Amino acid sequence: MSPPSYRTLDSPVRRRFLAGLGSLWLLAGLGLGPSPVAASLSPQQLRRSMQAEYGAQGVAVLEEWFALLDRLRPADLEARLRGVNDFFNRRIRWLEDIAIWRQEDYWATPLETLGRGEGDCEDFTIAKYVTLKELDVSEEELRLIYVRARIGRSSITQAHMVLGYYETPGADPLVLDNLVPSITRGSRRTDLDPLFSFNGRGLWAAGSSQSRADPVARLSRWRRVIDRMRQQGFIQGE
Amino acid sequence: MSLIKQLWLIVAALLLLAFGGSLFIGVTASRAYIEQEVLIKNADNASALALTMSQMPKDPVTLELLVSAQFDTGHYRRVELRSPKGEIIEQRLGGDAIRDVPAWFVDLVHIEVPPGRAVVQDGWRQLGTLVLESQHSFAYRSLWRSTLSLVGWFGLAAVISLLLTWWIVRQIRRPLSAVVEQAQHIGQRRFTTVPAPRTRELREVVEAMNRLSAAVGNMLGEESQKLDRLRQQLQHDPVTGVLNREAFLSQLQIHLDSQDARASGALALVRLAHLVEINERLGRAETDALLHEMAHGLEQFGQAHGGGIVGRLNGSDFVLLLPGKIDLGQLRHDLGRRLAAMRERGRTPVGLPGALIDYAQGDQRSMLLASLDGTLSAAETRSDEGLMIAEGPQRRSLFTSHDEWRYALQVAMAKGIYLAHYPVLDATGELLHIECPSRLRLAGEWQPAGVFIPWISRLGLDSQLDLVVIDEAIRDITHRGKPLGINLSVASIQDAHFVIELQSRLKARPDVAKLLWLEIPEAMAIHDLASFRSLCRALQPLGCRIGLEHVGASFTRIADLQDLGLAYLKLDRTLVRGIDRVAEQQTILRGMATLCHSLGILAIGEGVENREEARVLFELGLDGATGPGIRQHEKPAD
CATH class of the missing domain: 3.30.70.270 (Reverse transcriptase/Diguanylate cyclase domain)
Known part of the structure; x- marks a missing residue:
C-alpha cells in the first residue's frame, strides 16, 4: 500500500480529517519507535509567548534561563544538575496548584512556571527535566518519580514528585527535589518513598512526532503539557 | 471507438474509482483507528501492570503470578518483563489467533502497533521494563468482514448502475442509430427525413438534416417541374x-x-x-x-x-x-x-x-x-x-376462351419459361445488365410477352408468372454470372405473398441478388406508391437494385421517390426517339440525367434506334442505353 493522496478532496474539514488519517497512517507505518527527539527550543518563539502571557518581567526571567543554559552547556554533568536544580529551587516559589491555577492538579510548562515564578512539585520537576534535556542530558537517564513524602519528622505524608537521574537503569538515582535544596542519592532520602516513575521516552517521542491533530494528544496530562510546550516554543521541528 | 462504448467505459471506470476509493479510505481509516486504540491499550496496560508490580513484593513467584494473571485474563500477544540489562525475567507469548482471514489480506493491511513499555520500580532502583503487546488479530477479521460487505454492496451498486446505464444507452442508441441511418442515406444521396428524437442534441442534428432533406426535396421538385414544363411544351398540345x-x-x-x-x-x-x-x-x-x-x-x-x-x-x-x-x-x-x-x-x-x-x-x-x-x-x-x-385488323387469336388461355398458360409456365436477352450498355460499351422479357411456349411456338401478358393480367396470374421468371433469372445468373433486369408487374408488388416469396428466394442467394435489377413501370409505381415503397424496403437490404422503367410523364414525382434509394431510371422512348435531331428534347434529357446523378441514380435511355441516338444520349450524360440500336451493335456475346 502506498501513502494515499488526498489532494483531490478540498473541503477544509474533510482535508484536515484526511490529513489526520494520513499522518496517523504514516505514524503507524513508521512503527512509532523511539525516534530521536528534535526538541531544540526556539528562543524567539519563547520570548514572544512569554511577552504575550507574562510581559517584560516574564521575559527577564526567561533571559536569565537562557543565560543559565548558555553557562551550563559546556559544564560537566554534576555542575549541570546542580545548576539547574538551584536555579529553579531559588527562582520558583512553591505553591499548591489550587492556589496558582485554581485547579486541583495542573501541570505547567516551564514557561508558565518561570513566568509566574511559582509552581508545585510537578512544575519544578517538569521544568528541571526540560532544562536538563535541553542541556543534552539523555532522556534515558532522567525519570519523573512519584514519591510519598513525609514532611519533617511528622507522620504526615504528601504526594510529591521529584526528578531522578540514573547513571544506569539499575543504579541508585540522584534526586532533584524542591523540598531539599541539595542533590542527594535516593537511598539517602529516607523522607521519600518512591512509588512509580516514568519519563518522556515513548510518550515524549510519540508526542514530538505527532501533529496537533492527533486525537490522542490531549488524552493524558503529560501529553497535554508537551503539546503546550510545543506551542510556546520549547519543542520545534518535527 | 464508438460513443456507446466510451460511455460504458466511463461508467465502469467511475464505478471502479468509487469502489476502490471507498474501500481504500474505509480500510485505511479503520486500520488507523484500530492501531490507535491498540497503542493506547498497550501503553495504559503496561503502565497499570508496572504500577502494580512496583507496589508488590519483588520475589519471582509474585512477579510470575502477576504476569500470568494479566496475560491469562487479558487479550495479549506478549507480556514480558526484562531486566535493565535486557534479560528476560518473565515472558508470556500468545499465538496469532487469525484463522478465517486470507493471508494476502493480512499482508496487505498489516497492522503494526508498537508494544507498550513501562518501568517497574523497586524502591529507587528500576527492577526492569515491562513490555506488553495486545492481541490485534481480531482487527484483521473485522476489516476483512467490512471489506467483504463493501465489495458486496458495490457489486449490487454496480449491477444497478449497469442496468441504469444499459437503459440510458438504449434510450440514446435508438435515436442515434436513426440519425446514423439518415446520415448514411444522405451519403447515398437519399434525402430522407426521420422523426425528431427527444434527446436535445440529437434532435438538433435530426432537425438540421431534415431541413437539408426538405431543401433538397424542394430543389428536386423545382428542377423536375422545370424539366416537365419543357417536356410539356415539346409533347403536349398548347390549347x-x-x-x-x-x-x-x-x-x-x-x-x-x-x-x-x-x-x-x-x-x-x-x-x-x-x-x-x-x-x-x-x-x-x-x-x-x-x-x-x-x-x-x-x-x-x-x-x-x-x-x-x-x-x-x-x-x-x-x-x-x-x-x-x-x-x-x-x-x-x-x-x-x-x-x-x-x-x-x-x-x-x-x-x-x-x-x-x-x-x-x-x-x-x-x-x-x-x-x-x-x-x-x-x-x-x-x-x-x-x-x-370499328372493324379491327384480322388477328389470329391463339385461344378462344378464358379457360383455354388459363390452361395453356399454366401448362406453359409449368414447362418452363424462356428469357430473351437484350443488353443495356453504358457509354464505353460495357454491359450494365441484360433486359429479359419472358417468352412462353404457347401453341407450339415461343410467344413474345406482348401476346400472353395481357392474358396473364386478365387472368390474375401476374405474381405466378413473375415468380417463374425470378426462378429462371436466378438460374440464368447462376449459370452465366451476368446481371439481369426483370420486370415486375404491379399486381405482383401489391401481392404481399409474392413479396415474401421473392424476399426468401433472394435471401437464400445473396450472390444472385447483387446481380438482379428489378424494375416496374413508372406509372404503376406512382399509382401505388405504398406497395412500391414496401417492395423497396423489403428488397434493397438484400442487395438487388430497384428501378423504374418508361419514365417520362411523371418525372416530377421523382422528388417523392428519391428517398427510396432507386438505383436507376429508364427514360421513356418518347423522350429518347429522335434525340439527335430535337434540341429541346436534348435539354430535357440532359436535365433529367443531371438530376438523376445528383441523387445517385443511373439514367438509362430506352428504345434507342441507332448509333447516332446512342452517341447523343451518352453525350448528354446518360449512363446507359437500350433498344434496337444497341442490340445491333452488341458485341457478340453468346
Whole structure:
C-alpha cells in the first residue's frame, strides 16, 4: 500500500480529517519507535509567548534561563544538575496548584512556571527535566518519580514528585527535589518513598512526532503539557 | 471507438474509482483507528501492570503470578518483563489467533502497533521494563468482514448502475442509430427525413438534416417541374394540355411494340363535330375553352379506366388510348354515357361522334387509325352522338376462351419459361445488365410477352408468372454470372405473398441478388406508391437494385421517390426517339440525367434506334442505353 493522496478532496474539514488519517497512517507505518527527539527550543518563539502571557518581567526571567543554559552547556554533568536544580529551587516559589491555577492538579510548562515564578512539585520537576534535556542530558537517564513524602519528622505524608537521574537503569538515582535544596542519592532520602516513575521516552517521542491533530494528544496530562510546550516554543521541528 | 462504448467505459471506470476509493479510505481509516486504540491499550496496560508490580513484593513467584494473571485474563500477544540489562525475567507469548482471514489480506493491511513499555520500580532502583503487546488479530477479521460487505454492496451498486446505464444507452442508441441511418442515406444521396428524437442534441442534428432533406426535396421538385414544363411544351398540345399528335403516335407505337400488359387494349377516336362553325360562332377563346373542357373530360375518363392516354390528333379529333381494355361493348356503353354527360353540361350544343377499336401487339398503327377514321366518318354521318365500333385488323387469336388461355398458360409456365436477352450498355460499351422479357411456349411456338401478358393480367396470374421468371433469372445468373433486369408487374408488388416469396428466394442467394435489377413501370409505381415503397424496403437490404422503367410523364414525382434509394431510371422512348435531331428534347434529357446523378441514380435511355441516338444520349450524360440500336451493335456475346 502506498501513502494515499488526498489532494483531490478540498473541503477544509474533510482535508484536515484526511490529513489526520494520513499522518496517523504514516505514524503507524513508521512503527512509532523511539525516534530521536528534535526538541531544540526556539528562543524567539519563547520570548514572544512569554511577552504575550507574562510581559517584560516574564521575559527577564526567561533571559536569565537562557543565560543559565548558555553557562551550563559546556559544564560537566554534576555542575549541570546542580545548576539547574538551584536555579529553579531559588527562582520558583512553591505553591499548591489550587492556589496558582485554581485547579486541583495542573501541570505547567516551564514557561508558565518561570513566568509566574511559582509552581508545585510537578512544575519544578517538569521544568528541571526540560532544562536538563535541553542541556543534552539523555532522556534515558532522567525519570519523573512519584514519591510519598513525609514532611519533617511528622507522620504526615504528601504526594510529591521529584526528578531522578540514573547513571544506569539499575543504579541508585540522584534526586532533584524542591523540598531539599541539595542533590542527594535516593537511598539517602529516607523522607521519600518512591512509588512509580516514568519519563518522556515513548510518550515524549510519540508526542514530538505527532501533529496537533492527533486525537490522542490531549488524552493524558503529560501529553497535554508537551503539546503546550510545543506551542510556546520549547519543542520545534518535527 | 464508438460513443456507446466510451460511455460504458466511463461508467465502469467511475464505478471502479468509487469502489476502490471507498474501500481504500474505509480500510485505511479503520486500520488507523484500530492501531490507535491498540497503542493506547498497550501503553495504559503496561503502565497499570508496572504500577502494580512496583507496589508488590519483588520475589519471582509474585512477579510470575502477576504476569500470568494479566496475560491469562487479558487479550495479549506478549507480556514480558526484562531486566535493565535486557534479560528476560518473565515472558508470556500468545499465538496469532487469525484463522478465517486470507493471508494476502493480512499482508496487505498489516497492522503494526508498537508494544507498550513501562518501568517497574523497586524502591529507587528500576527492577526492569515491562513490555506488553495486545492481541490485534481480531482487527484483521473485522476489516476483512467490512471489506467483504463493501465489495458486496458495490457489486449490487454496480449491477444497478449497469442496468441504469444499459437503459440510458438504449434510450440514446435508438435515436442515434436513426440519425446514423439518415446520415448514411444522405451519403447515398437519399434525402430522407426521420422523426425528431427527444434527446436535445440529437434532435438538433435530426432537425438540421431534415431541413437539408426538405431543401433538397424542394430543389428536386423545382428542377423536375422545370424539366416537365419543357417536356410539356415539346409533347403536349398548347390549347388542351393533352399529348400532341407526334407524342401520341409514338406512345401508341410503343404500346403496339410493347412486351407487357400494355400490348393490347382499346382506342377511341372522338370528334368535336363542326368545329369550324363553332369557332366562327363562339370566337377563338370560347372555342379553346370548349376544346380544353373536352380534353379534360376525356382525360378524366381515361384516368378512371386504368390510366388512359389522351392525345389531340388534329384540330377537332381526340384520341384515347386505353391499355388493357378489350371489352369494347362495355367501353362503348361507358364512353357513350360520358360523352352524353359532356354534351349536356356544355353551354353550347355540340356533337361528339366517336369510334372504338381494339388493338393488340403487332398491329399496324396506320391501319388502326385509318379504320377508326373511317368508322368515325360513318358515325358522324349517322348522327352527332353516334359511337361505333370499328372493324379491327384480322388477328389470329391463339385461344378462344378464358379457360383455354388459363390452361395453356399454366401448362406453359409449368414447362418452363424462356428469357430473351437484350443488353443495356453504358457509354464505353460495357454491359450494365441484360433486359429479359419472358417468352412462353404457347401453341407450339415461343410467344413474345406482348401476346400472353395481357392474358396473364386478365387472368390474375401476374405474381405466378413473375415468380417463374425470378426462378429462371436466378438460374440464368447462376449459370452465366451476368446481371439481369426483370420486370415486375404491379399486381405482383401489391401481392404481399409474392413479396415474401421473392424476399426468401433472394435471401437464400445473396450472390444472385447483387446481380438482379428489378424494375416496374413508372406509372404503376406512382399509382401505388405504398406497395412500391414496401417492395423497396423489403428488397434493397438484400442487395438487388430497384428501378423504374418508361419514365417520362411523371418525372416530377421523382422528388417523392428519391428517398427510396432507386438505383436507376429508364427514360421513356418518347423522350429518347429522335434525340439527335430535337434540341429541346436534348435539354430535357440532359436535365433529367443531371438530376438523376445528383441523387445517385443511373439514367438509362430506352428504345434507342441507332448509333447516332446512342452517341447523343451518352453525350448528354446518360449512363446507359437500350433498344434496337444497341442490340445491333452488341458485341457478340453468346
